Amino acid sequence: MNILLVSHGKLCEGVLDAYKMLFADAPNVSALSLTNDGVEDFRVRLDERLAALDGQGPILVMADLLGGTPYNEVYARLLEDPSRLRLVCGLNLPMLIEAGVMASAADDIDAVVQTAVSAGASGVCGAELPQEDGPEEEEDLF
Incomplete structure (x- = not known):
C-alpha cells in the first residue's frame, strides 16, 4: 500500500519531511505539490505518479483541503x-504517522482510511492551562 500526499504549495513536502524525521525509511510515502506552474502541470505529474504506482497495491491519497x-x-x-x-x-502529521505505520503492516485500505481520519481529527486541539485548585503536589512518576 502506498500513501501519496498532495497539497497547495509545499505543505505536503513539509509533512513528509517531518514524517521522515520519525521514520527515516518511508519508501511507500511520497508527496506531490501544486505549484505556481499551474493545474495542468499538476494533472500531468499526478497521472505520472499514479502510473508509477500501478501494480503496487492500493493508494491512499491525503489532501490538504x-x-x-x-x-x-x-x-x-x-x-x-x-x-x-x-x-x-x-492532511496533518498525526494522520500520516498513524496511517503510515498501519499501512506498512495492513492490507485493508479502508481500515487505514478510518485510522487516518480519526488520527487527523484527534491531532487537532487547543492547549489548556493547568488548573490551580490547591497546593501543588509533586507527581510520582513511578
Missing part, C-alpha cells in the same frame, strides 16, 4: 478507479 485543486484532481481519478484509490483531506 476539501474542495481544493489537489483534492478535486485526485477525486476525479478516484471516480475512475475506486477499487485502487482512497482519498482523505485535512
